[in-house]
Amino acid sequence: MNKNEKRGNYLNSALAAAVLAATATVFTAPVNAQTLTSNSTGTNGGHYYSFWKDSGDASFTLHSGGRYASEWNTSTNNWVGGKGWNPGGAKVVNYEGYYGVSNSQNSYLALYGWTKNPLIEYYIIESYGSYNPSSCSGGTNYGSFQSDGATYNVRRCQRVQQPSIEGTATFYQYFSVRSPKKGFGQISGTINVGNHFNYWASQGLNLGSHDYMVLATEGYRSTGSSDISVTEGSAGGSSSGSSSGGGSSSSGSSSSSSGGNGGAITVRARGTNGDERISLNVGGSAVASWTLSTSYQNYTYTGGATGDIQVEYTNDASGRDVILDYVQVNGETRQAEDMEYNTATYANGECGGGSFSETMHCSGVIGFGETSDCFSGSCSGGSSTSSSGGGSSSSSSSGGSSSGGGSCSGYVGITFDDGPGNYTNTLINALKTNNLTPVTWFVQGQYIQGNSAAAQQLMSVGEIQNHSWNHPDMTSYSYAQVVDQISRTTQAIRGAGAPAPTLYRPPYGNNTSAIRQAAQNQGLRYITWDVDSKDWDGASSAQIAAAAGQMQNGQVILMHDHDYHTRTINAIPAIASGLRAKGLCAGRIDPNTGRAVAPAGGSSSSSSGGSTTSSSSGGSSSSSSGGSSSGSSSSGGTGGSCVCNWWGTNYPVCANSSGWGWENGQSCIGAQTCNSGGGGGVVCN
Structure with a gap:
């Protein structure tokens, strides 16, 4: 029996065994997170769940709503788990989160379900690693169709006297496999399940009455982790439409x-x-x-x-x-x-x-x-600039925002560590008064936990990111100790009403393999800084402002919120005016690149400074105090109909730039850099 056949047997045995055990083990889990280490099915957070493994240390954590997390290594031969519905059906399924595998790992992320009369096992494969689950011997291809912004290739396989939800039986498997497949790392998408059911039916691939259906993660003799949230969206779009992922659905086909x-x-x-x-x-x-x-x-x-x-x-x-x-x-x-x-x-x-x-x-x-207004003076429609007035909802720019207008020649990352604290409100007021927004807050979990009011204030001027639970020196910490610091803080941030963080800055800029691996497996990008304001070391307000004046496009500065309030807050006016004089504006930090970019998500120009981050796959170098560049060069792009799937986000492939570039008014990635990053690589239609 070859590896692929063996894997298929394990997978079917796994899921069938989980369902057959449901009558004996179904229970309603508590609202708080619960980690499962043994096989179980049931309901949790209003969703059906299934978890099965045949051996080893694989774990499956039930979070609120449709969220679940998993972690596994090669001690587990085969495992599978997910959240969804029982019964399943032609739903619009939204998913987002983190899928922590690579092309070398045998794993998949898919919508998975069963029907009875006829007995059918079906998969809608969104992403997979080293093995395409539809690669059965003797299968039949049934063409392809368009749905949710991608092409899905359809294949039918047959299982003869194998485990199923009705015991050992012979049954068909239906597969829709996404092309291009989603990448790895941060991932999101929408599956209009009815489009798949309709296409299958048009090819004579009929379904029966629905049993359960889950958005599943599976691993076979591999290592990885996932943190996935699944929700049901509104019906809309068709298989010939262009609705694509992103964690939500539209209400109409237009x-x-x-x-x-x-x-x-x-x-x-x-x-x-x-x-x-x-x-x-x-x-x-x-x-x-x-x-x-x-x-x-x-x-x-x-x-x-x-x-x-x-x-x-x-x-x-x-x-x-x-x-x-x-x-x-x-x-x-x-x-x-x-x-x-x-x-x-x-x-x-x-x-x-x-x-x-x-x-x-x-x-x-x-x-x-x-729709015909042109506030910027440079529009595709060629209409004249319009200003606000009267009762109309049209409005021109207020002129004060550092993130708006066309005067920014570049963007820098304004970051504050250690809050929130007693002086956070004063700092926020200074940022607003001087139009120095958005900023990035690297918070301690112990201070943000249960503090939804502070979270709302922080998000009014920027994004909340992870800075550990209580700011220990983690130089000698084990992997498990680092994970505890990071995961507790992420949960505190989410519990306070903020989105899950995408960046992790360790205390003191600590840089160890345990820290980097833990950050990667928690779905966070490791980041430090380019410029150190030295506000923690007694720098005066003038010295802090002078340090900020050293920043170049794309770079990030380290400042503090919690302990060094007076001098840092007093430096804000000078920092803002100094940056404006250089044509620089405050930006957000792109989790895909670690560089400061425009608040809208794109960069105004290529960074002239060094990057402070490293790819979570280890594809670039890092700096704990600034100055060093990151990323790998490439020999150029492929252009055409190819895109770079960079940790679940598609970017154009650069035609003339190496590494990260800026072409045709948008960010792009050179082919070699894209393929070396581990996030998914160049995919072509």
């Missing part, structure tokens, strides 16, 4: 959650809870709606409506807020914090009491002007 713009309208947003709903209103009518995830995604409408643009938050409730980054229309990007017409921000004691904010606390709208 909209999608893919990137791109052209003559379309793209909304970039996230929710603090992950179930917030927004609608795009054009000309007084709702033309699209989406359910948000907790990470920023682009949601695109392509129906051609014209008129006044408003983004409406429709389901406000306790624990829910929408962070609306920008709208792209008419060839320009309109930042939410530059828009005056706003009935959704809570300020001055009431909903709608403030303007120029990206945070939608209340059910209401932010207006982005007419």
Whole structure:
């Protein structure tokens, strides 16, 4: 029996055994996280779950809602687990999180289910490592179809007298395998399951009555981890449409959650809870709606409506807020914090009491002007610049935001460690007053735990990232000790209402293999800094500002929130004015590159400074105190219809640049760098 056949037998035995045991072991797990180390099925957080292994140390952790986490190594021969529904059906399935394997590991991430009468085992494969699960001998191919922004290749295999949910039986397996497959690391997507069922039926591949269906992680003689959240979205789109992943679904066939713009309208947003709903209103009518995830995604409408643009938050409730980054229309990007017409921000004691904010606390709208307006003066439609006034929702830039307008020749990362503390509010006010936003907060878990009010304040001016639980020197820490520090802090951040972090900065810039491996396996990018302000070492406000003045495009500065409040806060005005004089603006730190980029997610130019990060796959060098460059060079790009799948995010392949580049107004990755990073590599249609 060859390896692939053996693996298939293990997999079928695993899942069938889990279901057959359900009548004896089904239970409702507690709301708090619960780690399973033995086989179990049941319900948890309103979702059905299944976990099975044949040996070893594989573990499966049940989190709230549709979230689960897993970790395994080669001590386990075969394991599988996931969360979903029982019964399954033609749902819109959204997923996002972390898939921690590589092309050398035998694993897959897929929607997996069973039906009865006829007995069918089916898979919708989103990503896999060294082995494609549909690679059975004697199988039959049934062509391909388009769904969710990708091509799915369909194949049928037969299992003869093998374990199933009805005992040992002979049955068919149906496979839809995504091409290009999703990458590794941070991952998200949407599966319109009905599209697959419909295509299968058109090929004579019929299903029966539905049993369970889960978004599963599986591993066979491999090492890896996953942290996946699954939700049910709204029906919409068709197999001939272009709706693609991103953790949410659209309400109509004319909209999608893919990137791109052209003559379309793209909304970039996230929710603090992950179930917030927004609608795009054009000309007084709702033309699209989406359910948000907790990470920023682009949601695109392509129906051609014209008129006044408003983004409406429709389901406000306790624990829910929408962070609306920008709208792209008419060839320009309109930042939410530059828009005056706003009935959704809570300020001055009431909903709608403030303007120029990206945070939608209340059910209401932010207006982005007419589809034909041109605030930047450089638009694809060629219309004239429009300013705000009267009762219209159109608005020009307020002129004060460091993240808006066209005056930024580059972006830098403004970071603060160790908070939140007693002086955080004062620091935030200084940042707002001097338009030095967004910033990145590397918080201690012990201070953010249960502190949702502080989390909301921090997110009003930036992003919250991981800086360990209580700031120990981890130079001599074991892998398990580092994981404990990181995971507890991530849970505290999420528990306070913030999105899961994507970056990890260790205390003191510690750099050990245990720290790097733990960060990678927790789905975080290891990062330090380029410029040290020395505010921790008694530097004066003038010295702190002078240090900030050394920054170049793409670089990151280290400052502190919790202990070194007075001198650092007093330096903010000089830092802001000094950066503006150099044409530099505050940006966010891209978790894919570790460089500071525009708040909208793209860089204004290639970085002239060194990167402070390393790829979690070990593909670049790092610096604990600044100056050294990272990344590997390449011999150039391939262009054409190929993209670089970089840890679950697709980027164009550079045609003329090596490493990370900037071509045709967007970031790109050289082919050699892409293929050496371990995140998925170059994929071509």
